[in-house]
Amino acid sequence: MSLGHEIRERRRSLGLLQIDVAEMAGVSERFVREAEHDKPTLRLDKLAAVLDVLGLELHTRPRGAA
Numbered sequence: 001m002s003l004g005h006e007i008r009e010r011r012r013s014l015g016l017l018q019i020d021v022a023e024m025a026g027v028s029e030r031f032v033r034e035a036e037h038d039k040p041t042l043r044l045d046k047l048a049a050v051l052d053v054l055g056l057e058l059h060t061r062p063r064g065a066a
Contacts (some may be wrong), residue, residue, distance in 0.1 A: 003058075004038035010054045011036075025049040 005052045011021055011032075018036070022029040035042055035050055051058055 002038050004036045006056065007032075007050065007054065008036040010056055014054065018056075021050060021053055024053045 009036070018022055018032040019029045022032045025032075025046070031042070033047055034049060035047060048058070
């Protein structure tokens with residue numbers, strides 16, 4: 001499952017609109033939309049704000065690791 005899909009599903013499960021998340025995270029509605037569509041170039045600080053609002057965390061792992 002992609003990050004964008006996770007963001008969209010979490011937002012929906014919380015009953016929030018994209019504009020709601022944007023306002024709470026201090027980003028534009030367009031940014032939320034782009035994050036949900038897996039735009040490859042997103043500012044990490046803004047993405048972190050969106051994830052925080054949604055109660056999500058971003059984790060890393062070595063390439064190729066399952």
